[in-house]
Amino acid sequence: MATNGCFRENNLVYKAGQRSWLKLPSVRERWDSPGFVALYGFTRGAGEVLRCRFWMRWSCLSLLVTVQDLERYTTLFATVVLKCDYSTSAQLQDVVVTWRFKSFCKDPIFDYYSASYQAGLALGQDPSDDCNDSQRRVRIVIQKSGQKEPVLGIDYQQRKITIQNRADLVISEVMWWDHGVYYCTVEAPGDTSGDADKEVKLIVLRKCLWFVAWVADVSSCSLPSPPPPRCLQQWRGTQ
Structure with missing residues (x-):
């Protein structure tokens, strides 16, 4: 799926402006799970606030x-x-x-x-x-x-x-x-x-x-x- 210069495939998002792929956590993966926290360096327990901030940062606002x-x-x-x-x-x-x-x-x-x-x-x-x-x-x-x-x-x-x-x-x-x-x-x-x-x-x-x-x-x-x-x-x- 392509939208606004961004291309999403499964749990990957490609930002055309930066020419790079960003791996997103799958829908089933908890945003405050230990694996996700270790990978992206966020504090556990952020929950929906973390998810909101993540999408605000990577929603292809370009x-x-x-x-x-x-x-x-x-x-x-x-x-x-x-x-x-x-x-x-x-x-x-x-x-x-x-x-x-x-x-x-x-x-x-x-x-x-x-x-x-x-x-x-x-x-x-x-x-x-x-x-x-x-x-x-x-x-x-x-x-x-x-x-x-x-x-x-x-x-x-x-x-x-x-x-x-x-x-x-x-x-x-x-x-x-x-x-x-x-x-x-x-x-x-x-x-x-x-x-x-x-x-x-x-x-x-x-x-x-x-x-x-x-x-x-x-x-x-x-x-x-x-x-x-x-x-x-x-x-x-x-x-």
Whole structure:
């Protein structure tokens, strides 16, 4: 049985966040039995109080946010969906989902072949997303609290943007300034551990006829690498 990022099998519980198995006493085993006390170091006679504390500690109170794609490529005026989901022990009406936009530190298309970008890659860094927020634009795109209607950020009031399902971001009529990194952040009361956010890079292509020749569906593909220099120069020449 799996629930909220935890997997239980017989008297074992697997915590996904800690990647470890925890052996629980069987239903028939007394929680204040000598064997259980010796194994877990508790004082005898704790009874139901011990059981309650044990479950409070190991009930998988952790948050896990996941995204389907780490990168998405799209074109101007298209509609794109950035898929995000989460598992939590909190009540859904208490969960707050926020999508934030951050501009690229270095553009993964225009700057990819620069010496500084390649040097960062050689060091195992991500030059497109490896800088302080003070060095780039940061905006709240949209926020949804529980089952209420999503609320657009101040810079997106006139945009056709919404949250569908539990946390998927839908951007209609994509604009050039949508080019950047999107962070899906989930706040769940009571979940004090886990991974509360994940990011997706959205690459917006303005002139992409040569991309269409390269891939079958440029609006939904995830390209393996930036375009070769020849194509990049051709693209720049059409701006």
